[in-house]
Amino acid sequence: xxxxxLKELCALPGVSSCEDAVRDYIRAITAPYADRSYTDTxxxxxxxxxxxxxxxKKVMLAAHMDEVGLMVHTITEDGYLKFRPVGGIDxxxxxxxxxxxxxxxxxxxxxxxxxxxxxxxEARSIPKLTEFYxxxxxxxxxxxxxxxxxxxxxxxxxxxxxxxxxxLKAKAIDxxxxxxxxxxxxxxxxxxxxxxxxTVQEEVGTRGAFGAAFSVTPDIALILEGTTAADLPxxxxxxxxxxxxxxPVVPYMDGxxxxxxxxxxxxxxxxxxxxxxxxxxxxxxxxTDASAIQRTKEGVRVAAISxxxxxxxxxxxxxxxxxCQNILILARRFLQAVATME
Numbered sequence: 001x002x003x004x005x006l007k008e009l010c011a012l013p014g015v016s017s018c019e020d021a022v023r024d025y026i027r028a029i030t031a032p033y034a035d036r037s038y039t040d041t042x043x044x045x046x047x048x049x050x051x052x053x054x055x056x057k058k059v060m061l062a063a064h065m066d067e068v069g070l071m072v073h074t075i076t077e078d079g080y081l082k083f084r085p086v087g088g089i090d091x092x093x094x095x096x097x098x099x100x101x102x103x104x105x106x107x108x109x110x111x112x113x114x115x116x117x118x119x120x121x122e123a124r125s126i127p128k129l130t131e132f133y134x135x136x137x138x139x140x141x142x143x144x145x146x147x148x149x150x151x152x153x154x155x156x157x158x159x160x161x162x163x164x165x166x167x168l169k170a171k172a173i174d175x176x177x178x179x180x181x182x183x184x185x186x187x188x189x190x191x192x193x194x195x196x197x198x199t200v201q202e203e204v205g206t207r208g209a210f211g212a213a214f215s216v217t218p219d220i221a222l223i224l225e226g227t228t229a230a231d232l233p234x235x236x237x238x239x240x241x242x243x244x245x246x247x248p249v250v251p252y253m254d255g256x257x258x259x260x261x262x263x264x265x266x267x268x269x270x271x272x273x274x275x276x277x278x279x280x281x282x283x284x285x286x287x288t289d290a291s292a293i294q295r296t297k298e299g300v301r302v303a304a305i306s307x308x309x310x311x312x313x314x315x316x317x318x319x320x321x322x323x324c325q326n327i328l329i330l331a332r333r334f335l336q337a338v339a340t341m342e
Contacts, residue, residue, distance in 0.1 A: 003162075015070075016067070022176075046196070046216065046321075048195050053339065055191070058195070058292070060197055060300075061221070061222050062197045062198075063199070066200055068087030068089050072151065075148065078139075078141070078161070082132075093311075095110060099155065101152055104147060106147050106171060108135055149235060185328070192338065202288075206292035209292040217297060220260075221302070222334060225328065227306040230310075236286040247278050248276070248305045250268060252281075254288065255284065255287045263302070270337060303334070
């Protein structure tokens with residue numbers, strides 16, 4: 001069930017600021033299990049569910065709904081679309097990628113000057129973002145404007161594929177895996193009252209998480225995420241960050257947060273006692289919604305569990321389905337442990 005939910009969530013468009021389809025899907029499938037569900041001003045979906053006991057701590061779980069993508073800013077006289085990235089995207093992955101443009105999901109493809117027309121120097125360099133364009137098959141600006149407007153969001157269009165030894169290839173695994181784990185937890189009886197926050201605009205500066213944490217005001221927050229794997233052959237071992245298939249990633253620190261030491265130790269102990277394979281980051285990079293949540297009001301104790309994801313922020317990210325299942329198990333045991341905290 002977790003795999004099917006993850007596939008369905010990854011298939012939905014949800015570029016930062018346009019998370020509507022993801023939010024609507026999650027709201028619909030969690031409705032039978034929620035005690036209260038609402039959307040705040042920024043668009044975060046906040047779901048409250050009562051547990052066996054209220055618990056002594058107010059606990060919030062967070063995962064972001066948004067994904068990286070593009071935004072149209074200019075339409076040329078020839079009918080091509082110029083764009084800017086929404087979130088951190090490596091422009092090396094853009095050429096030739098199919099995309100869907102705007103609310104109509106207009107198909108297009110990302111283009112660039114043909115290789116046989118490039119100079120030797122151009123062939124050896126990474127093209128500038130301004131050199132790319134989206135081809136929607138229009139033959140003029142006027143025709144393109146009938147379907148597209150500046151400000152339209154562009155989402156990658158990619159197939160979802162299970163392959164190899166239990167791996168999944170899809171767009172938006174970061175962070176539909178976190179959303180999937182929270183959906184599965186919502187279906188279960190909980191040991192204590194919990195608030196689940198499906199956040200918006202994480203990829204453009206953890207904007208949704210700050211507002212949500214300010215209103216929820218948790219004592220403890222568990223962030224469920226996808227994180228860079230970088231386990232490629234040419235990388236030195238200390239640069240590989242983490243490895244898909246080697247278990248959930250439990251970070252003690254990243255580019256935006258130093259995680260609560262006691263909660264980090266709790267997650268590590270739960271994993272080891274439960275014979276759940278786990279790892280931490282060998283190279284500190286990236287950041288999560290924890291950076292915004294931790295600094296809210298008087299401060300919040302934060303912990304995180306992540307999936308190691310290859311080719312993060314590309315149309316074809318790769319993660320281990322076994323890791324995803326183990327994240328769910330570890331998150332479940334974390335809630336059981338927190339429920340007994342004094």
